Amino acid sequence: MNETRAAITVISSMATRHVLDDLADAYTQRYGQRVAIESVGGVAAARRVQEGEAFDIVVLAADAIGNLAAAGRIDAASRVGIARSGIAMAVAAGASRPSVDTEAAVRHAALAARSIGYSTGPSGAHLMRLFERWDIARSIASRLVQAPPGVGVGALIARGDVELGFQQTSELIGVDGVDVIGSMPNEIQAMTVFEGAVCANARAPQVARSMLQFMTQRDADEVKHRHGMEAAF
Structure with missing residues (x-):
């Protein structure tokens, strides 16, 4: 060529x-x-x-x-x-890492987080469905922060806007100031x-x-x- x-x-x-x-x-x-x-x-x-x-x-x-x-x-x-790609969870570099090994653990982590970041993409839609299924959507609504289009959830975590973030693994890996704590457990994972x-x-x-x-x-x-x-x- x-x-x-x-x-x-x-x-x-x-x-x-x-x-x-x-x-x-x-x-x-x-x-x-x-x-x-x-x-x-x-x-x-x-x-x-x-x-x-x-x-x-x-x-x-x-x-x-x-x-x-x-x-x-x-x-x-x-x-x-x-x-x-599957969905992963992340916190600020060096922050305490909640357990995310089971569905119950992820639900508990979401309930305990001061703020939760999610995307406008497929991972965010899946997360909202989970919160509804777990019957916690209303109780955590004031703590949910949706990343603006084109802005990664990792950026929100790194600058302290959210404590716990969910997004495609590919969008969280290698982001400065962010520790990926694990992938969604298989029973609640969604592959896009x-x-x-x-x-x-x-x-x-x-x-x-x-x-x-x-x-x-x-x-x-x-x-x-x-x-x-x-x-x-």
């Missing part, structure tokens, strides 16, 4: 930002094709594609990709699973599959398909694992 070609443009949610950055670097090194990735809040990313803003590739949670396919904003045949697809108005659809294929190869799995994610299937 010619290194002087215009960059492939990718829009994604924040959850896959670090994975995509590393995979894009590897793709450029191998093929000489530049890649420009913009990672924003998932709701904002989906809206921009829905409104017709031009990108070559979009990477979002599978349900959001499905909505874009139904609206004709992506090439549905190009959909591929990129990675999947992130998919990529070629946008309907892609400038370079063939090159975009090449990059999507590259991101699903087995030798890309190490990058995903490094950032707390797994291969999609």
Whole structure:
């Protein structure tokens, strides 16, 4: 590929930002094709594609990709699973770590926390359903802090805005000032599959398909694992 070609443009949610950055670097090194990735809040990313803003590739949670396919904003045949991620819990670096080994322990930790951070993405929606199921949503409502779109829960933890945070593992790993205390126990874990697809108005659809294929190869799995994610299937 010619290194002087215009960059492939990718829009994604924040959850896959670090994975995509590393995979894009590897793709450029191998093929000489530049890649420009913009990672924003998932709701904002989906809206921009829905409104017709031009990108070559979009990477979002599978349900959001499905909505874009139904609206004709992506090439549905190009959909591929990129990675999947579970939800982790975190506190400020050096802070006391609550037990989170069981569902009961996580419920207790939420009840005991002075403030709880959660996201606008799939992990936040799952957490709200858990709080309702545990019948604690009303009692902790005043202590819930939703991270603004495009802002990680880790940032809220690091600057002291929340005591306990829940978000995709990939968004909490490596954040300065944050200790990841564990993943959600299996009985309440929710795995989000992130998919990529070629946008309907892609400038370079063939090159975009090449990059999507590259991101699903087995030798890309190490990058995903490094950032707390797994291969999609």
